[in-house]
Amino acid sequence: AKNIKKHFPIRKGLLMREVGSVKAVDDVSLTVRKGETLGLVGESGCGKSTLGRTLIRLYEPTGGEITFDGQDFLNMKSGDLRKKRKNMQMIFQDPYASLDPRMTVGQIIRQPMDIHNSGTSEERNARVLELIELVGLRKAHVNRYPHEFSGGQRQRISIARAIALNPELIICDEPVSALDVSIQAQILNLLKDLQTKLGLTYIFISHDLSVIEHTCDRIAVMYLGKIVENATRDELFKNPQHPYTQALIRAIPRVGQGKKKIKRSLGGEVPSPINPPSGCSFHPRCAYKMDVCATKTPVLENTGGGHLKACWLEKAPAVVE
Numbered sequence: 001a002k003n004i005k006k007h008f009p010i011r012k013g014l015l016m017r018e019v020g021s022v023k024a025v026d027d028v029s030l031t032v033r034k035g036e037t038l039g040l041v042g043e044s045g046c047g048k049s050t051l052g053r054t055l056i057r058l059y060e061p062t063g064g065e066i067t068f069d070g071q072d073f074l075n076m077k078s079g080d081l082r083k084k085r086k087n088m089q090m091i092f093q094d095p096y097a098s099l100d101p102r103m104t105v106g107q108i109i110r111q112p113m114d115i116h117n118s119g120t121s122e123e124r125n126a127r128v129l130e131l132i133e134l135v136g137l138r139k140a141h142v143n144r145y146p147h148e149f150s151g152g153q154r155q156r157i158s159i160a161r162a163i164a165l166n167p168e169l170i171i172c173d174e175p176v177s178a179l180d181v182s183i184q185a186q187i188l189n190l191l192k193d194l195q196t197k198l199g200l201t202y203i204f205i206s207h208d209l210s211v212i213e214h215t216c217d218r219i220a221v222m223y224l225g226k227i228v229e230n231a232t233r234d235e236l237f238k239n240p241q242h243p244y245t246q247a248l249i250r251a252i253p254r255v256g257q258g259k260k261k262i263k264r265s266l267g268g269e270v271p272s273p274i275n276p277p278s279g280c281s282f283h284p285r286c287a288y289k290m291d292v293c294a295t296k297t298p299v300l301e302n303t304g305g306g307h308l309k310a311c312w313l314e315k316a317p318a319v320v321e
């Protein structure tokens with residue numbers, strides 16, 4: 001994806017005249033390699049979900065380019081687009097809301113095959129049973145309804161639905177955030193297993209850096225619609241260079257650390273994307289801000305070995321433990 005923008009117009013008055021826009025995603029470039037998991041992390045309201053949806057054209061980008069498997073994804077004919085879209089699926093945060101309560105588990109998992117007219121009816125039913133076992137549920141569950149299942153099991157159902165058409169890319173949008181911590185690891189392990197078995201590529205969205213740490217090969221840190229740092233997982237945790245990334249890492253609760261300390265490490269809230277701060281949009285919250293930070297927007301630059309950061313500081317500040 002190159003220079004992707006997603007701006008939502010703000011309209012007012014009787015004539016619904018456009019009076020401005022929310023720059024939910026503002027000039028984002030990134031690459032996802034086949035078979036890897038790219039993490040998108042940042043506080044809520046940073047544009048992660050919007051970016052995820054824009055990358056698979058659930059939202060039409062306001063600008064930019066997307067290439068998928070060497071093909072121009074934004075200027076495809078509708079037939080080709082339909083075929084490509086089959087290869088891209090999404091798993092949502094809330095398994096309670098994303099499953100139709102009136103449909104059985106079997107109908108839910110079968111639905112994408114019905115929509116895309118994939119195989120005969122018998123083949124679809126056989127595939128449903130195969131998928132049910134693949135995600136760790138039992139064949140006997142096929143005629144039950146979502147409300148008969150726990151949160152973790154419901155997320156297994158939505159994962160089965162997402163992989164029904166053999167996709168290549170899955171956008172996982174906070175897939176474990178609504179689950180108990182004890183269940184989170186099971187779902188993350190399932191996603192990992194399926195990735196290995198099926199050769200899946202994930203874009204994994206989470207506000208929780210500790211979940212990202214256990215899941216992702218490469219991590220892009222988002223702040224107010226922009227990527228401010230992008231590096232491999234090991235590199236990002238060993239050598240975080242952007243003050244925002246450093247603050248997020250400090251905010252991961254560690255054993256023996258009180259709540260107070262966590263709060264102090266990242267003060268304030270994410271400003272509104274309607275009227276983002278000038279220059280580096282992190283400057284009102286940054287402990288290292290300089291004069292230039294409020295006037296000029298830093299661009300994402302390679303600091304060596306594919307580690308990208310957007311910050312005017314020449315050297316990353318030392319990480320204070």
Ligand code: SF4
Pocket residue numbers: 242243244280281282283284286287288289290293298310311312313
């Ligand atoms: Fe802080 Fe300036 Fe770097 Fe922004 S550009 S993160 S304000 S030091």
Ligand code: MG
Pocket residue numbers: 044045048049050174
């Ligand atoms: Mg979100």
